[in-house]
Amino acid sequence: MTSIPARELIPVLQVAIGPVILISGVGLLLLTLTNRFGRAVDRSRTLGREVSQVSPAERQRLTSQVDILYRRARVIRASIIMAAMSLLLAAVLIIVLFVTALTRLEAGFIIVLLFICCLVSLIVSLIAFIRDIQLSLHALKLELGYSQQD
Numbered sequence: 001m002t003s004i005p006a007r008e009l010i011p012v013l014q015v016a017i018g019p020v021i022l023i024s025g026v027g028l029l030l031l032t033l034t035n036r037f038g039r040a041v042d043r044s045r046t047l048g049r050e051v052s053q054v055s056p057a058e059r060q061r062l063t064s065q066v067d068i069l070y071r072r073a074r075v076i077r078a079s080i081i082m083a084a085m086s087l088l089l090a091a092v093l094i095i096v097l098f099v100t101a102l103t104r105l106e107a108g109f110i111i112v113l114l115f116i117c118c119l120v121s122l123i124v125s126l127i128a129f130i131r132d133i134q135l136s137l138h139a140l141k142l143e144l145g146y147s148q149q150d
Contacts, residue, residue, distance in 0.1 A: 004101065012098060019091075026125075029125070030084065030087070033076055034080065040069050040072045047062050047069070048066060065143060068135055075128050075131050075132045076132050078128045079126075079132065080125075082124045082125035082128065083122065086118050096110060097111065
């Protein structure tokens with residue numbers, strides 16, 4: 001394999017900066033999501049222990065909260081999976097950028113496809129994150145005994 005001059009690699013490095021920044025940002029999103037997931041799981045375990053120790057009326061309220069927490073955990077899990085998929089696709093995109101530069105292959109379609117898939121995964125993750133926020137507000141309303149609609 002022949003050596004590639006640095007002047008030809010510099011534009012590839014410049015193009016790779018976008019996906020690298022995306023990886024950093026999505027990494028922070030994943031940190032937030034995993035924290036929310038852990039809190040939902042811990043809270044549902046706590047409520048699950050309390051269910052057997054309360055009156056039937058209170059049990060119904062706690063069961064409703066546990067149901068919402070379980071739905072939240074599932075939504076957050078989907079968001080984490082899609083954010084991780086976005087990270088994976090961004091990493092593959094960087095590798096493809098360098099491989100195409102080193103081998104001088106024309107892979108514009110693959111690069112565009114990887115970038116679009118990366119962003120679609122991120123969008124789906126963010127939509128799931130928004131859904132989790134909505135569910136957490138609903139759980140708060142239940143806990144506070146609110147019955148009015150927004």
